Every structure is written in structure tokens, then in C-alpha cells.
Amino acid sequence: MTRFAVDPGARVLWCLRRRASDVRCVVYAGAGAVEVHVLQERDLVLKELFPNESSAVLWAAEYRARLEQQGWHDSPQDCSPSSAA
Secondary structure: OOOOEOOOOEEEEEEEEEOOEEEEEEEEEOOOOEEEEEEEOOEEEEEEEEOOHHHHHHHHHHHHHHHHHOOOEEOHHHHOOEOOO
């Protein structure tokens, strides 16, 4: 099981697992925009920018649904933001 740490001000929206791989979605709310990062293990695989957090969260939910259709499943124990990376 992979444990993740997030930067201050960031929030993990979800974590999914498939086979031996973990993927997580982290949102960073900034002054002018909101960033959503999708990371597989420790690698950034996708970064999207949004004008507000509600748009970012909606996009993240839709992306999660697509991954679940491909066989990814919930892995909430891997989302501990207080764990060391």
C-alpha cells in the first residue's frame, strides 16, 4: 500500500487502486485558479486548471467515474494526508 502526503493547502479528493497501482486526485485552491492533479504512485500524470473549486471538484468526480469503469476501485486507506511520502 502506498501512503501519500499532501502539501499544506491541498486536499485529496479521492484515491483509487487497480492491481498494484494507486492513483489519487489532489486539489490545490489558489488565489486565481484551482489546480487538480492526478498522480499515479508519485508521478504527476495529469494537471488541469479551473476558475473555481466547484468546477474542479465536478471534473474530478467525472474523471473518477471513468477510471472506475476501467476497473479502478476505492482505496480510502491510501489517502492519509498525515502520512509521510
